[in-house]
Amino acid sequence: MDDCLVYFFTGFLDSGKTTAICSWASNEQLASMKSIIISTEEGEVEYDESLFLGVKPMMVHVETTDIDSSLLFSLEEKYKPELIFIEWNGSVSPADFFDKIDVPDRWLLAAAVAIVDASTYSNYYKNMQTMFADYYRYCDTVIFNRVDAEKDNLPKLRGSVKSINPATNINFMGINGEMLDIADHLPYDLNANPCVIAADDFGLFYTDALDNVERYGGKRVSLIGQAIEMRETRGRAFVLQRNAYTCCADDIGVIGVLCFYNYKSGFPAGAWLKVTGTVAFFNDKRPDGKQIAVPTIKVDDYAVTSKPDNETIYFS
Helix, strand or coil, X not given: CCCEEEEEEECCCCCCHHHHHHHHHCCCCCCCCCEEEEECCCCCCCXXXXXXXXXXXXXXXXXXXXXXXXXXXXXXXXXXXXXXXXXXXXXXXXXXXHCCCCCCCCEEEEEEEEEEEHHHHHHHHHHCHHHHHHHHHHCCEEEEEEECCCCCCHHHHHHHHHCCCCCCEEEEEECCCCEECHHHHCCCCCCCCCEECCHHHHHHHHHHHHHCHHHHCCCEEEEXXXXXXXXXXXXXXXXXXXXXXXXXXXXXXXXXXXXXXXXXXXXXCCCEEEEEEEEEEEEEECCCCCEEEEEEEEEEEEEECXXXXXXXXXXX
């Protein structure tokens, strides 16, 4: 028997999970499949059969605490579904599903999606960073819903996710349901030569470059960071790095860009430098074994500069 595709959706109440599931379930490639929607909460939008263009899904309404392996295996045995949508209660960590519940061998996770309401995100994120961090660690896709392109800072929204899970795919939906492109909202001009990247935008540059080789490859940039020498590349390259606040007060990591530059003794290791050079990429492997293109800089020149007002990068 073929695999059963599983789409997992989470997010706070009224973030738009139900609407997203209805849209996905009506996709031409999925609409003809025998499907089950497992819903764990009731929001403002109800599931309406008229919203589904193909085979009507079977609805299962349960509390999040009632979702366990026995329930899922019984659904598998009784209905032999081809497609599963899970609307997970956003007040419960996705870890309670992914780390604690066994699913039938035939069930294959196609996507884990976090739906985030951009109109309330600022206040929610300040008070519930740990919950959002769980969303981002367990989900491969984040959709920011109801984004006001005139008011919301798309790079900061994106950075708050990428600082926790750089591999996450991020989409922005405007207040009228239109797709928004972050390239139209970057705080620096990639057409400038060089493109001057402010000290506070170091993290945005790095995480955006990870996803957009074509956008950054061959561009000359100016970037500020602290110069760190590594024994294995001393004299040939150094790392320009920044501390980055990701989730909570105790969760500060390091973002570093390898800078290729032939230098002799007297290099100001540990100093804050403004580096100018051309962006290039090398292929590396992520922990999951997948290839990733990592940005580097071929340095033209550098100058010692003052320490930024904010030594630590904040993504929120």
